[in-house]
Amino acid sequence: MATRTASPHHSALDATLALATAALLAACSSPRNTLTVAGTVEIREVRLSPLASGRLERLLKDEGDSVRAGDTVAVLEQPGLEAMIRERRALAEAASARTAEIRAAVADSERAANDLARVRVLRAQGINSPQDLDRAQTSASAAAARLQSVRAAVRESQAARAAVQVTEAIRDQLVLIAPADGIVLTRFAERGEMIAVGVPVVSIGLVRAPWIRAYVGERFVARLKVGLAVKIQVDGYSQAFSGHVTEIAPRAEFTPRAALTERERADLVFGIKVAIDDNEGRLKAGLPVRVEIPLLP
DSSP states (O other), X not given: OOOOOOOHHHHHHHHHHHHHHHHHHHHHTSGGGEEEEEEEEEEEEXXXXXXXXXXXXXXXOOTTOEEOTTOEEXXXXXXXXXXXXXHHHHHHHHHHTTHHXXXXXXXXXXXXXXXXXXXXXHHHTTOSOHHHHHHHHHHHHHHHHHHHHHHHHHHHXXXXXXXXXXXXXXXXXXXXXXXXXXXXXXXXXXXXXXXXXXXXXXXXXXXXXXXXEEEEETTTGGGOOTTOEEEEEOTTOSSOEEXXXXXXXXXXXXXXXXXXXXXXXXXXXXXXXXXXXXOTXXXXXXXXXXXXXXXXX
């Protein structure tokens, strides 16, 4: 039986086809389906401002200090505020102490009204004298007037308690509390300065929730979506961090000056934000990273 021997021409053709097939397979799973962009780690900043004006009395945290959620960062004061609180508390306590007097006034008024009704009946029957009726009417009027006076004191007591709550609320607004864990980034005021409403005293960086700012070329933005899982590569770490796209800018802008090539600087880009799924405090603000984004078909 004869054996067919492949010619050199056929061998070269087979090799070419094999290389083309390998190149096609590589292109389908290659970096063309994954976009790598440079990014920078950012942190959110919260500026603490008082809701009432006052003088900065104490600044308990300085730049670079760590804070925990609920920590007191600064305390302001208003001259005379504490004295006003004490005065209004005393008025509220004095008004509340008249509770027993209120009960007695109510009882006296009811008794005087019952006596007057009985005397009127007896006078109509000719049993009591006109003087008895006059005395009963005078007693009932006095008891009713006393009851009205006591009821006014009750309203004064309620107003005094409300005034105490208002002044205490003002005092609470002069205490600045850290809303979350973080680090004091900037101190805007010094002790003894007068701080108006809304003027920041310190800024706190929320280091527990960093995010990444990056830019994507306009020819790739259509292949992204919010929620897309990404990988974050950082120099010095062999293992990649995981994250996901949380925001895609609705408008294009020119590539920032930090772009590496003239070609990139000429492109229009869209800013994106990437949340880091598991940071554990390792990624610091300002750290450069590489974001690997799997592009949608």
